[in-house]
Amino acid sequence: MSDILCVSQDEIIHQIKLSYQIPTIAESIITRKIMINAAQEAGIKVETEELQEAADSLRLMNQLESAEATWAWLQTHRLTLDDFEELVYYTVIYSKLTEHLFADKVEEFFVEHQSDYVQVVMYEVVFDDLDLAMELFYAIQEGEISFTEVAHKYSHDVEIRRCGGYKGILSRTNLKPEISTAVFAVTPPQLLKPIVTSKGVHLINVEEIVTPQLNQTLRLKIISNLASQWLKKQLEQMKFEVVISC
Template sequence: MLEVLTISQNDIVHQIKLSCELPSILESIMTRQIITRAASEIGIKVELEELQQAVDNFRLMNHLGSTDATWLWLQKHSLSLDDLEEIATVSVLFSKLSQYLFAAQVEHFFVEHQLDCVQIVMYEVILDDEDLAMELFYAIKEGEISFSEVAHQYIQDPELRRKGGYLGKLKRIELKPEISTAVFSATPPAILKPILTAQGAHLILVEEFIQPKLDNVLRYNILSNLFSEWLKQQIEQFQVKID
């Protein structure tokens, strides 16, 4: 027979403090309170159909495909059905409040920050020897060797070598300033003269620019970022008092 170990709510709170998780917990509480209060002041309500859809989405995200799985999950997290509905309610309010406050600003924000959303498709080989990098740069330019051959010969990381130095689709903010300046000034397709950083000499092939489109995914990301920034500003206006 298993021995019973009693854990009080004070024990839980104390462990949260010892785990240094209290600041993030407090921020989550404040976020929920700010959202519910702002929604109430504006008159935003959650309809029954919206609540059910939010619950279904939550179950899907947490792989709770059956009623039994849902109940076991609730028990594991010491939650009730009412708690699940509260989670879903806050989720709906988050969506509706963000739409109310910032939906009309999304297109303007996109136009103003369009350059920040441009992506570059690029390949990179980093060499320790600047002279070798320069030699390979001219060899590629003259067609004596391909960038792919250089990548397979000089990249040490097996995965990156298999991809020929392909780094994916990157935004300006994801690159070092000295690299982003050169990369985004290029006219693709182009091989760039080696760029020196603390890592070494970067031999870069710029394949293409991908111009951003304001599709549903980008629209949602912009909306979420605007709303998150608003929440951050709201939180900074409050001083927390723990009762």
């Protein structure tokens, strides 16, 4: 029978120190304080129905489909029911506060930064040999071989090989700058001349440029980005000291 080892609260705090996590955790605490103060100043209230909806979403996100599963999850994370309710409350407050602060700024931000949300549907094979990549580039152009055949034969990535080189729908931030510049400059469909980067030689076929639409998903993403920028500025303007009492 194995021995039971107990971990004290002081030991947990000490481990957090040794893991260099104190500044990160302190910043999270200050961020929450900023959020709560701003919500109070704005007169934001949380309704019971909103709390219930957020609680249901949190349980769904964590696959807590029964009371037993929820209780086991709480025990695993050393949370009480009061802690759970507090977590739900902060979730609702953050959502309502960011909506209050930035909902009317979304369209203007989208128009000014629309190019940042343009996406590309592309296929790619990465080579170690520039000469081979060039040879296959011309072979595809001449119709001697298809891009899919090249991917099946030459791709080192098993999943990419199975998908015929398909990389998915990507944003500028998903690509290296030299690749992003080339990809978003063409009129698809277009096979790009091999591009050399630190990762190898990229043979890319651009299938489609996806023009962004300001749907609900993108709207929430923009609000989240604006909120992150706002919180960052609040933190930069504020000096705080971490005091851990024993």
